[in-house]
Every structure is written in C-alpha cells, then in structure tokens.
Amino acid sequence: MAELESLEFGKSDFILLDEVTMEQFMENLKLRFEKGRIYTFIGEVVVSVNPYQHMDIYGKDSIEAYRGRELYENPPHLFSVSDAAYKAMKRRAKDTCIVISGESGAGKTEASKYIMQYIAAITNPALREEVESVKHVLLKSTCVLEAFGNAKTNRNDNSSRFGKYMDINFNFNGDPTGGHINNYLLEKSRVVQQQPGERNFHSFYQLLRGGSDDVLKSLHLDNDPALYTYTRQGATSNNDRSSHKAVLHALQVIGFTEEEIHSIYETLAAILLLGNLEFVCDGESVSLSEPLALTEISALTQTDPECVRTSLLYRTVATGGGDVIQKEHSQQDACFGRDAFAKALYERLFAWIVGRINSVIEVKNYNPVLHGKNTVIGVLDIYGFEIFDNNSFEQFCINYCNEKLQHLFIELILQQEQEEYEREGIVWEHVDYVDNQIIVDLVEQPHKGIISVLDEACLTVGNVTDTVLLQSLDQKLSQHPHYTPKGKDLNPNYNLLFQDFKRLMFSSCNGVLRQMWPDGQTSITEVTKRPQTAATLFKNSIVALVQKLACKEPYYVRCIKPNELKSPVLFDDARCRHQVAYLGLLENVMVRRAGFAYRQPYERFLQRYKMTCEYTWPNHLMPTDQEAVRAIVSQHGFDADVDYGRSKLFVRSPRSLFSLEQERNQLIPILVLFLQKVWRGALARMRCRRMRAIYCIMRCYKRYKVKAHFWEVERRFANVRNMADYGRSVQWPEPPAALCRFHRNTVNLYKRWWARQMVKNIPPSDMLEVRAKVAAYSALSGERKDWGVRRAWERDYLSNTCSSFVQVSKELRNKDDFSRVLFSGFCRKINRFNKSTDRALLITDKCVYKLEPKKQFKVLKRTPLQTVTGLSVTSGADQLVALHCSSQDDVLLCLQRGLLSPNQDRVGELVGSLVDQFTRRHLQKGRQTHEQIFSHFSCEEEETFIHEQRLQQSTSRRHITEPDRGRQPAAEGSPKCGSGAK
Numbered sequence: 001m002a003e004l005e006s007l008e009f010g011k012s013d014f015i016l017l018d019e020v021t022m023e024q025f026m027e028n029l030k031l032r033f034e035k036g037r038i039y040t041f042i043g044e045v046v047v048s049v050n051p052y053q054h055m056d057i058y059g060k061d062s063i064e065a066y067r068g069r070e071l072y073e074n075p076p077h078l079f080s081v082s083d084a085a086y087k088a089m090k091r092r093a094k095d096t097c098i099v100i101s102g103e104s105g106a107g108k109t110e111a112s113k114y115i116m117q118y119i120a121a122i123t124n125p126a127l128r129e130e131v132e133s134v135k136h137v138l139l140k141s142t143c144v145l146e147a148f149g150n151a152k153t154n155r156n157d158n159s160s161r162f163g164k165y166m167d168i169n170f171n172f173n174g175d176p177t178g179g180h181i182n183n184y185l186l187e188k189s190r191v192v193q194q195q196p197g198e199r200n201f202h203s204f205y206q207l208l209r210g211g212s213d214d215v216l217k218s219l220h221l222d223n224d225p226a227l228y229t230y231t232r233q234g235a236t237s238n239n240d241r242s243s244h245k246a247v248l249h250a251l252q253v254i255g256f257t258e259e260e261i262h263s264i265y266e267t268l269a270a271i272l273l274l275g276n277l278e279f280v281c282d283g284e285s286v287s288l289s290e291p292l293a294l295t296e297i298s299a300l301t302q303t304d305p306e307c308v309r310t311s312l313l314y315r316t317v318a319t320g321g322g323d324v325i326q327k328e329h330s331q332q333d334a335c336f337g338r339d340a341f342a343k344a345l346y347e348r349l350f351a352w353i354v355g356r357i358n359s360v361i362e363v364k365n366y367n368p369v370l371h372g373k374n375t376v377i378g379v380l381d382i383y384g385f386e387i388f389d390n391n392s393f394e395q396f397c398i399n400y401c402n403e404k405l406q407h408l409f410i411e412l413i414l415q416q417e418q419e420e421y422e423r424e425g426i427v428w429e430h431v432d433y434v435d436n437q438i439i440v441d442l443v444e445q446p447h448k449g450i451i452s453v454l455d456e457a458c459l460t461v462g463n464v465t466d467t468v469l470l471q472s473l474d475q476k477l478s479q480h481p482h483y484t485p486k487g488k489d490l491n492p493n494y495n496l497l498f499q500d501f502k503r504l505m506f507s508s509c510n511g512v513l514r515q516m517w518p519d520g521q522t523s524i525t526e527v528t529k530r531p532q533t534a535a536t537l538f539k540n541s542i543v544a545l546v547q548k549l550a551c552k553e554p555y556y557v558r559c560i561k562p563n564e565l566k567s568p569v570l571f572d573d574a575r576c577r578h579q580v581a582y583l584g585l586l587e588n589v590m591v592r593r594a595g596f597a598y599r600q601p602y603e604r605f606l607q608r609y610k611m612t613c614e615y616t617w618p619n620h621l622m623p624t625d626q627e628a629v630r631a632i633v634s635q636h637g638f639d640a641d642v643d644y645g646r647s648k649l650f651v652r653s654p655r656s657l658f659s660l661e662q663e664r665n666q667l668i669p670i671l672v673l674f675l676q677k678v679w680r681g682a683l684a685r686m687r688c689r690r691m692r693a694i695y696c697i698m699r700c701y702k703r704y705k706v707k708a709h710f711w712e713v714e715r716r717f718a719n720v721r722n723m724a725d726y727g728r729s730v731q732w733p734e735p736p737a738a739l740c741r742f743h744r745n746t747v748n749l750y751k752r753w754w755a756r757q758m759v760k761n762i763p764p765s766d767m768l769e770v771r772a773k774v775a776a777y778s779a780l781s782g783e784r785k786d787w788g789v790r791r792a793w794e795r796d797y798l799s800n801t802c803s804s805f806v807q808v809s810k811e812l813r814n815k816d817d818f819s820r821v822l823f824s825g826f827c828r829k830i831n832r833f834n835k836s837t838d839r840a841l842l843i844t845d846k847c848v849y850k851l852e853p854k855k856q857f858k859v860l861k862r863t864p865l866q867t868v869t870g871l872s873v874t875s876g877a878d879q880l881v882a883l884h885c886s887s888q889d890d891v892l893l894c895l896q897r898g899l900l901s902p903n904q905d906r907v908g909e910l911v912g913s914l915v916d917q918f919t920r921r922h923l924q925k926g927r928q929t930h931e932q933i934f935s936h937f938s939c940e941e942e943e944t945f946i947h948e949q950r951l952q953q954s955t956s957r958r959h960i961t962e963p964d965r966g967r968q969p970a971a972e973g974s975p976k977c978g979s980g981a982k
C-alpha cells in the first residue's frame with residue numbers, strides 16, 4: 001500500500017488540489033495521464049482517461065489488492081469504485097449503480113467490462129455451479145452484444161451503437177443470482193447506411209469472413225462483404241474471422257441452440273440480400289430487377305416468395321369503407337420500404353438476442369424468505385455525446401440521453417448535496433453550477449418540447465415537409481435561449497415500417513422469426529391506433545432508466561478521451577478541457593471540497609461505531625444520539641473535521657472515517673467472540689432448563705407408573721392365601737413397556753424388594769415350605785437365580801439305588817452291629833499316579849467301608865470310626881475327601897456326583913453326617929458341646945460346613961487338615977481340624 005502510494009504522481013484526488021481552477025485540474029490530469037496514472041478520484045467519483053494502450057493493472061494481484069478495501073486505501077481505480085458499490089450493496093443491502101459516462105471512444109465499454117470482471121472475481125470464490133453459470137453468461141453476453149451492437153466508427157473502432165444498462169442481482173450472501181440487460185436505441189440506420197470511413201455492425205462482417213463455406217452456401221452468401229450494398233463500405237477486414245469463432249462459442253455457452261444460431265445467421269443473410277435488391281420502374285409499374293434474390297430471401301426467412309414480392313412492391317391499405325386494397329409503391333417508396341424492413345429485421349434480431357440472454361440469466365426460483373433481500377448493482381454503459389458534421393435523428397436521441405444523465409448527476413451530486421446542507425443547517429458556501437434542466441425541458445417538455453413538435457409533424461408525414469416541421473419548431477421555440485434551428489432531416493423518427501412486412505414475418509415457418517414479430521398477427525383492419533414514434537419511445541425508455549438509477553446509490557466513472565488519434569501519448573488539452581467542462585467535473589470538485597465526504601444519520605453512525613467508545617458501548621446513557629456521536633468524535637480527536645447537522649453527522653475528510661473503520665475492524669473479532677460466548681451461554685442455559693424439565697416430567701411419570709404397577713401387584717396378591725400359590729398361580733404382572741425401557745433396574749429392585757416382603761414371614765419350618773418360598777420369591781421377583789440349594793440330604797445314596805448294596809449292607813449290619821448308615825455313595829479312588837478307579841463308600845456309626853462296586857460291593861477296606869482323627873476336604877469341584885486315621889492309613893476318595901443330579905455336591909452332606917455323629921456321641925457322653933467341637937475349626941471352616949455352596953463356588957482350594965497329624969493323637973471322638981496350603 002505504502003509502496004503504491006509512493007508511486008503516485010500529482011494528486012490522486014482532485015479534492016486535494018491546492019486551488020480548484022481549470023488550470024490546476026488540467027495540469028494534474030495531464031501529469032497523471034503522462035505518467036500512466038489514468039484514474040483519479042473526485043471523492044467517490046473516478047475520472048478515467050483512455051490510455052489507448054494495454055495497462056497491467058487489471059490482473060489478479062490488483063483484484064486482490066482492492067478486494068474489500070476502503071476507497072482511500074489504494075490508488076484510484078475502477079476496482080475501488082466497484083468494490084465500494086459492492087460493499088454498500090452487501091453491508092447496507094442497498095441497491096447501487098455505477099454510471100459510466102463520457103463521449104464515444106472515451107473508454108466506457110472497456111470500463112464496464114473491467115467492472116464486471118472485478119465483481120465476478122470477488123463474488124463467491126467457492127465455485128457454486130449456479131453462481132458460476134450466471135457470472136459466465138454475464139461475461140460472455142458482452143462478447144455477443146458487442147458483435148451485434150458495436151461497429152467501427154470514425155471515433156472508435158469498437159463503438160457501442162446502443163445503450164446498455166445491466167442489472168446484476170445478488171442474494172443476501174452477496175453472490176450473483178442473475179441479471180437483466182436493458183438495451184436502448186440501437187442505431188439501426190447504420191444497417192443501411194454508414195458515414196464515410198465507418199462500417200456496418202460487426203456481426204455482418206464476422207459472418208461473411210468467419211462463416212465456413214458450407215454455412216455461407218446454405219445462406220446463399222459469398223464471403224466478400226464488398227459484394228453487398230450494406231457492407232460494401234468498410235469491407236477491409238481486421239479480426240472478423242477470429243471474432244466470429246469467439247461469438248459463436250459465446251452463443252453456445254450462453255445456451256443458444258443450433259437452430260437459434262442458424263436463424264440468427266439466416267436473418268443476417270436475408271438483410272444482406274435485401275440490401276442488394278433493386279427496383280426498376282418501366283414508367284407505369286415498379287418491379288424487382290433480380291427475382292433470384294427474392295427467392296433466396298424467402299427461403300432464408302421461410303416465407304412464401306410471392307408474399308415477399310408483394311410486401312416489397314405493394315402496401316395494403318384499409319379504405320374508409322372497411323375494404324382492404326393493395327396500393328402499389330413508387331420506386332422511391334419501394335426502396336424506402338426495403339431499407340425500413342432491413343433495419344427493422346436487424347433491430348428485432350438484436351432485441352430478440354438480448355431477450356434470449358435475459359431468459360438465461362434472469363433470477364430463477366428466488367424466494368425472498370429463504371434467500372433474503374434481493375439486491376442489485378446496475379452498470380450503465382451508454383453512448384456519450386456525439387456531434388458530427390452531419391447529425392441525424394440518432395445523434396439527437398443520444399445527446400438528449402446524455403443531457404438526462406448529466407442532469408441526474410447534477411441532481412444527485414451537486415443539487416441534492418447543497419440542498420441537504422441547507423436542510424441540515426450546515427454553514428455552506430454555495431457553489432454555482434450549470435444546471436442543464438432547461439435543455440432537458442427543451443427536448444422533452446409536453447406540447448412545447450422538440451419531441452412533441454416532432455411527433456405532431458409525424459402524424460401528417462407525407463403532407464408536411466421537413467421545412468414545415470422546422471417552421472413549426474421555430475414558431476414554438478424561437479424564444480428559447482438554447483434553440484438554434486439547423487437540421488432538416490428527421491425522417492427516422494417516424495417508425496414507418498409497413499404493416500405488410502410485420503405480417504410477412506409472422507407468417508414465417510421459422511419459429512424464431514415469428515417470436516421476433518409478435519405484432520404481425522394484427523390484421524390490417526384492426527390497425528387503428530397509430531404507433532408511438534421512435535422519439536417518444538426513446539424518451540419513455542430514458543425517463544424510466546433515469547428513475548431506475550435515481551432510486552439507487554450512484555457511483556460514477558467519468559471517462560475522458562485524450563485525443564482523436566487514439567494515441568497513447570497525446571494529451572489534447574483543448575479536447576480534454578472541453579470534456580471536463582461539459583461533464584461538470586470542476587463543479588464536482590468544488591462541491592466535494594467545500595462539502596463533506598461523508599454523512600450519516602446519528603443513529604446509524606452510532607450503530608456502526610459505538611463499539612469504538614467506552615461511553616457508547618454497548619448503549620449510551622446520554623440524552624440524545626447526537627451527544628453520543630460527539631463523544632465518539634472527541635474520543636478519536638477529529639472534532640475539527642466534522643459538522644453536526646440536525647439529524648446527520650457530516651465528516652469532511654474520508655481519512656477520519658477511515659481511522660474509525662480501522663478501529664472498528666480491529667474490534668469486530670473481539671465482539672464476535674464476546675457475542676458468541678454470550679449466545680452460547682444463553683443456549684446452554686436454555687438447553688439445561690429444558691433438560692431439567694424433561695427429567696422432572698420423566699421422574700414424575702415413572703414414579704406414577706411404578707406406583708400404578710405395584711397397586712396392580714397388591715391387588716393380585718391380596719387374595720393369595722395359599723403359600724404354594726406364590727410359586728404357581730400368582731404371576732407378576734408385566735411392567736409397562738415404557739417403564740421397562742427407561743427403568744428396568746428400578747423395576748427389578750422393586751420386584752425383589754416386594755418379593756422379599758411377600759415371602760419374609762413364612763416360617764422355614766419345613767423344607768417343602770422353604771422350596772415354595774423360594775419358588776414364590778423367584779416368581780415374584782423374576783430373579784432366576786438358583787435359590788434351591790437347600791435340597792434334602794439323602795445320605796444313604798446307594799441303598800436307594802442299588803439292590804446288591806442293600807444285601808451287602810444287611811450283612812455288614814449283622815456282622816459289625818452298626819445301628820445306622822451315616823453316608824453311602826459312589827466315589828473314585830485316586831492313586832499317586834493320578835489313576836482313578838470306581839469305588840463305593842459306606843460310613844456307618846461304627847465303621848468306614850471302602851467297597852468294590854464291580855464285585856458285588858465286596859469290602860476292600862474297613863476302618864473303625866473310632867480311629868478317624870481328622871477330615872480334610874478341598875474347596876474345588878473335585879470333591880476330594882481325606883479321612884485321616886490314627887493308623888495313618890487315610891482314606892482318600894473323590895465323591896462322585898450323582899448321574900441324575902450332576903450339580904449335587906455331597907461333600908457337605910458327608911461332613912454334616914460325620915459332625916452329626918460325633919456331636920450326638922459327645923452329647924450323649926456329655927463331654928463336649930457343639931461349640932467345643934467347632935472351636936477347633938476356624939470361622940471360615942465353620943462356614944465351609946454350613947454353606948456347602950460356597951465350596952462349589954470358591955475357586956481356590958482350601959484344606960482342612962489336622963495340623964499335627966501323626967504326632968499328637970487326638971482325643972477319642974474329637975476330630976481336630978485345621979487348614980493349610982497343600
């Protein structure tokens with residue numbers, strides 16, 4: 001930025017001139033032009049001088065340098081004004097427009113192209129397809145419009161012969177969503193006649209030079225423009241061939257179909273062939289000299305050849321009596337009709353092309369609710385003042401248009417500004433400026449203006465000559481200070497295209513042509529209302545355009561043409577001075593300099609900059625907004641640079657504003673963070689409140705559901721009398737699904753608690769009842785855990801299953817005289833090599849027997865019970881039992897689980913039986929109590945005896961053994977047990 005500024009020459013803003021005089025202005029303009037500084041500011045207005053050479057200031061780097069920057073951050077450029085217009089549109093959602101004015105060749109069209117390119121480049125780099133397509137079509141449309149609407153003139157090789165106003169629509173995001181092109185007054189007279197040294201529209205030459213042989217053949221054309229009357233002049237070629245390709249490509253990109261493109265070529269060819277038609281008069285009637293051309297025209301326009309001939313030679317007229325007759329043309333009328341037809345064909349073709357482009361780029365599916373306010377940037381590139389030696393009706397219209405635009409400029413920039421100062425009570429030195437209202441009135445005033453007089457004259461054309469028209473003008477306007485009668489050829493005002501041609505074109509089999517001539521469907525008898533004249537049509541369109549511009553925030557580019565020779569080094573002082581004068585640039589500088597660069601209502605100023613001052617952020621406590629604004633201004637120390645109006649603040653220098661903007665930009669990220677923080681907090685609090693409410697509702701609902709559930713349970717259990725019912729008939733009512741989903745655990749807890757309440761009071765006097773109780777609990781609680789661990793001990797398992805054992809048992813009872821069997825069951829003997837064999841064990845109140853089950857329970861070992869001194873068991877699932885004997889011949893066996901009840905653990909049973917036996921014996925002898933016996937066992941071991949299930953569940957092996965086995969003989973009948981790791 002500093003680097004760029006140091007490269008500046010002269011004053012980059014005319015406001016900074018030491019003295020506002022024409023001399024200083026011109027000196028600065030010339031210096032800057034010579035140093036290649038073609039742009040200079042007047043406030044927000046950009047003055048541009050055509051460099052007539054390539055300038056390396058429009059590339060990507062430049063675009064980036066200007067993107068999003070303030071006007072005065074960078075040297076003056078078209079991009080600064082484009083960015084300002086874009087920013088105003090985006091920030092304040094205001095419609096803006098960029099008005100580019102200047103005379104022909106001053107560089108308006110080039111400027112408009114750079115502006116469009118800039119806007120396209122800075123919008124939406126995220127390449128969304130629809131946005132890209134809009135931009136693409138908008139850029140490509142320029143190429144097409146130039147081909148059909150531009151021509152080489154003596155002042156400009158690529159002169160726009162029509163006015164163009166392009167609206168670009170944007171969504172709230174600032175992305176282009178579409179556009180619309182308005183075209184104004186195409187110089188159609190150029191189709192049939194051009195000034196010496198000029199050419200027809202580019203499109204004709206491009207087709208003839210660039211069209212392939214096949215295409216030209218199908219169009220009945222030759223490739224030499226000199227062969228056609230309308231293009232004979234300026235037939236020398238430049239780059240028509242390459243332009244033809246570019247235009248064809250642009251048409252295809254925009255979306256013209258092959259048929260449409262061919263129809264365009266057919267129309268151009270028909271116009272060229274029409275121009276070659278000659279009429280001969282044999283004294284009585286007029287005829288065509290070249291009937292072949294007629295056939296070709298009818299083929300190209302897809303109309304009946306005879307109809308084409310009659311349209312060219314006759315005119316259909318409705319008589320007063322309602323009859324329709326054919327009136328033959330004079331030779332002159334026929335030539336006039338032919339040219340009028342050719343001009344109209346081209347004009348309608350051009351209008352159709354513009355309409356077709358509009359149909360592609362128009363905003364589609366725009367929903368203001370979804371997409372926000374649709375804003376617009378308008379770019380106006382319209383012909384500048386034209387003064388030739390021989391001026392025609394078109395020059396009249398063009399100059400009138402420029403007067404209107406100049407008036408708008410005066411109104412917006414000069415007049416309104418001064419009026420505003422007065423309204424706001426700002427002390428102000430009035431600046432005189434030339435108000436062209438009087439000239440605008442001279443042209444457009446109703447009844448008295450030139451256009452009105454012209455229209456009246458056209459009503460009676462044929463009977464009234466141009467001389468009579470001029471007399472009428474003289475008569476009405478001779479007193480006007482700006483009226484000097486000069487011209488005499490105003491015929492083009494009369495839009496005299498014979499109706500026959502319109503009907504002819506509407507009868508065409510070519511759909512595109514028919515679309516161009518919708519008014520051809522009116523029958524001759526219906527034509528009652530006279531069409532509006534060209535001048536009135538033009539006036540109306542320009543008035544509408546000015547209204548459109550006036551309601552937008554305007555930005556101006558004032559183009560100056562430095563010389564007539566298109567030279568990059570010549571600065572024609574007189575020419576430039578003339579342009580500066582009629583563009584009112586000096587007055588513009590005076591108003592700007594005397595005035596204020598920036599103004600804004602206090603409220604809006606405050607809204608934008610309140611964060612830059614501690615007294616105004618977030619809200620001020622002062623009595624008025626004006627005082628709050630004063631606080632901001634004095635805090636930043638530019639009191640001398642501002643003035644306070646009634647409702648607005650006026651800032652003289654943009655730099656003050658710039659410093660404010662800079663500070664604001666620095667603060668914005670901090671504020672954004674702060675607001676995000678506050679907002680996130682608010683959101684979290686909201687969410688938290690909502691969640692709390694949800695949980696509260698859920699809690700209440702669940703509580704209600706659970707209660708309702710237990711009420712139902714109570715109701716069902718109320719009638720239960722029989723204990724067995726708990727296990728059999730009474731079913732727990734299914735809890736509600738919602739409850740299960742949300743609170744299964746709660747339900748289960750409640751169930752278990754309830755089940756315990758229900759079974760608690762049942763006395764465990766009987767095993768059956770215990771079982772029923774357990775079953776009831778299971779049914780009630782839904783807990784499927786195995787509670788039935790307290791099965792009944794059978795003790796004598798072998799007697800219950802094996803008859804041969806019963807026999808052996810009887811024999812042994814007789815022999816050893818035992819009174820009862822303490823325990824019997826299958827077991828396995830394990831030797832030291834870990835080999836096992838089936839055995840049976842019988843313990844009576846006298847002896848322990850080891851039997852061989854495979855040999856009819858033959859007694860293998862008999863150990864008197866008295867000799868048993870201790871007992872060891874393992875806690876594992878192997879049910880290993882060791883009966884320690886005083887003879888040191890221990891019985892070591894693994895008790896087998898029953899085949900029918902594999903989960904039965906019999907160690908507890910064996911131990912219980914032995915304990916029972918010894919207890920009884922001691923009780924009988926009265927020597928030892930139950931506690932005394934168990935005092936030999938640790939608590940853990942006691943539990944081992946009582947809760948045999950623990951033995952099953954425990955994974956670690958526990959050993960109960962006699963600690964001093966073999967060394968300290970135990971007292972009779974009192975086994976000593978201990979524990980220790982094996």
Ligand SMILES: Nc1ncnc2c1ncn2[C@@H]1O[C@H](COP(=O)(O)OP(=O)(O)OP(=O)(O)O)[C@@H](O)[C@H]1O
Binds near residue numbers: 108157159559
């Ligand atoms: N910024 C520029 N850089 C380089 N050359 C330029 C620039 N502006 C204009 N020119 C040259 O000047 C010529 C005329 O410019 P342009 O066609 O934009 O004028 P105009 O004001 O639109 O004229 P008209 O009113 O006749 O259409 C261009 O063809 C180009 O050669």
